[in-house]
Amino acid sequence: MSNETVRRTLPLVVTIVVALIMFLDYYTGAPVVVDFSRTITSWSVVIGLFGQLLGVVALISINARHLQKKTPKRWYFSIMMLATLFLFLAIGLATTASGAIYQLMYNNIVVPLESAMMGVLGFYFIIGGYKAFRGFSLDVAAFMLSLLAILLMLAPIATAIWPGFTDIGGWIQLVPNRAAQRGVLIGVSLGAIVLAFNTLLGRERGYLGG
Amino acid sequence: MNIILPGRVAGLLILVAILVLMEYLRRQALAGKFRSIRKIAAIDAIEQVVGRAAEMGGKVHASIGDIFAQLTQEYATQIFAALSITEYTARLCAKMRVPIIATMMYGETLPLVDETIQQAYKAENRLEDFRKENVRFVAGTQLSYCAGVFEIIQKEKVVGQLLVGPWAYAAVLLGEFGRQAGALQVGGTARIVMIPGFVAVYDYFLIGEELYAGAALVSGDKLKISTVSAQDYSRIASMGLLIVGALLTLTGSQLVQSFLKW
Numbered sequence: 184m185s186n187e188t189v190r191r192t193l194p195l196v197v198t199i200v201v202a203l204i205m206f207l208d209y210y211t212g213a214p215v216v217v218d219f220s221r222t223i224t225s226w227s228v229v230i231g232l233f234g235q236l237l238g239v240v241a242l243i244s245i246n247a248r249h250l251q252k253k254t255p256k257r258w259y260f261s262i263m264m265l266a267t268l269f270l271f272l273a274i275g276l277a278t279t280a281s282g283a284i285y286q287l288m289y290n291n292i293v294v295p296l297e298s299a300m301m302g303v304l305g306f307y308f309i310i311g312g313y314k315a316f317r318g319f320s321l322d323v324a325a326f327m328l329s330l331l332a333i334l335l336m337l338a339p340i341a342t343a344i345w346p347g348f349t350d351i352g353g354w355i356q357l358v359p360n361r362a363a364q365r366g367v368l369i370g371v372s373l374g375a376i377v378l379a380f381n382t383l384l385g386r387e388r389g390y391l392g393g
Numbered sequence: 394m395n396i397i398l399p400g401r402v403a404g405l406l407i408l409v410a411i412l413v414l415m416e417y418l419r420r421q422a423l424a425g426k427f428r429s430i431r432k433i434a435a436i437d438a439i440e441q442v443v444g445r446a447a448e449m450g451g452k453v454h455a456s457i458g459d460i461f462a463q464l465t466q467e468y469a470t471q472i473f474a475a476l477s478i479t480e481y482t483a484r485l486c487a488k489m490r491v492p493i494i495a496t497m498m499y500g501e502t503l504p505l506v507d508e509t510i511q512q513a514y515k516a517e518n519r520l521e522d523f524r525k526e527n528v529r530f531v532a533g534t535q536l537s538y539c540a541g542v543f544e545i546i547q548k549e550k551v552v553g554q555l556l557v558g559p560w561a562y563a564a565v566l567l568g569e570f571g572r573q574a575g576a577l578q579v580g581g582t583a584r585i586v587m588i589p590g591f592v593a594v595y596d597y598f599l600i601g602e603e604l605y606a607g608a609a610l611v612s613g614d615k616l617k618i619s620t621v622s623a624q625d626y627s628r629i630a631s632m633g634l635l636i637v638g639a640l641l642t643l644t645g646s647q648l649v650q651s652f653l654k655w
Contacts, residue, residue, distance in 0.1 A: 212398045227465045231501050238500020238530030300536040307569040311593030364585050367601045371583040373627045374605030375470040389477035
């Protein structure tokens with residue numbers, strides 16, 4: 184098989200065949216197609232996991248290279264990265280991911296670090312909101328009023344002072360917010376349909392490397 | 394026995410109608426009657442992002458998404474659109490000799506991104522400038538991924554950032570990291586819940602369907618752009634259906650609802 188066939192034609196044929204099976208599964212529900220689509224879904228999980236392995240191999244290779252070259256201000260982080268990776272891997276393999284030692288390490292190293300990052304995210308949302316509110320326009324005013332209404336609805340003290348905040352906030356969430364979201368959702372779905380058709384018909388080849 | 398499952402006939406008919414419309418527009422385009430779509434500021438800004446990086450001697454960071462950027466999930470079409478935009482960015486980077494660093498959270502997208510960027514460099518006859526080590530799998534969890542990209546932004550002089558695709562909250566963190574580093578940033582997602590985050594943090598952004606339209610625009614393929622205009626006609630038809638449905642409901646008729654449930 185030529186290089187072009189392996190790199191372009193074969194993946195395209197696989198994409199079209201798989202998409203057609205999924206399409207028939209959803210619309211017809213024919214037992215043969217349903218069984219086949221379930222098998223393909225299981226394959227996709229396995230292939231995805233192999234893909235993760237590929238990522239891990241690439242990560243090890245990049246960090247090993249940093250270590251080998253002793254990249255300034257970087258190589259010691261690579262040692263830490265590789266040591267942590269292999270430590271978690273070894274303990275995971277020995278005791279499984281639900282084992283006591285693995286869980287202890289995960290809950291006391293990964294979880295606090297992730298919580299700290301989550302905390303930072305809260306501040307960044309506030310900064311982002313503040314920057315969005317700079318300058319006055321009708322849009323900003325509407326944005327600000329909606330935000331205030333939702334904040335007052337969620338703050339227990341505000342609703343304790345005046346229960347009407349619950350109704351105002353609820354109305355904003357249920358009526359204008361939902362209407363706008365559905366408008367965007369319709370547009371997004373149509374965009375996805377058009378792109379999916381172009382992919383199915385072999386006209387969209389961006390995923391094959393352009 | 395029904396060939397099509399009950400409740401899915403209307404959906405299938407609508408899909409067929411969109412397909413017929415796309416084919417009609419394509420044939421019209423082939424006959425020389427091209428349909429254009431409006432310009433998108435965020436797409437125009439990508440050249441500015443890369444140009445600025447070239448002037449400052451910095452790098453551009455690109456990513457196609459975080460926790461939802463898995464090909465096996467419902468957001469695969471967003472990944473395809475993001476890949477097209479990444480390819481365009483990589484071509485600009487190759488042309489202006491700006492290093493591009495691409496990161497991802499899932500190993501399965503590593504070969505896709507790698508191939509996309511490599512092909513972009515090849516198309517610009519600059520394959521010798523392509524650095525495989527600049528396409529990086531960073532981490533498999535969202536916050537570890539953010540921490541890894543933060544290091545890249547800080548240490549590798551990233552002055553331009555392109556984050557388009559199916560994003561969750563990592564986009565806000567990375568956008569803020571990028572802003573602190575003085576990067577000019579283009580973001581975009583079709584995930585509705587994240588749109589406010591993009592509006593607040595990014596210099597330019599693609600909202601919702603603009604992601605798909607942007608992917609067609611950057612291809613420069615008039616046939617593809619013409620078929621994308623089917624989105625606009627379908628939207629007009631959807632609005633018509635909504636209005637007719639609302640009016641009929643007011644008169645007590647359930648015709649539109651019954652059709653959609655068919």
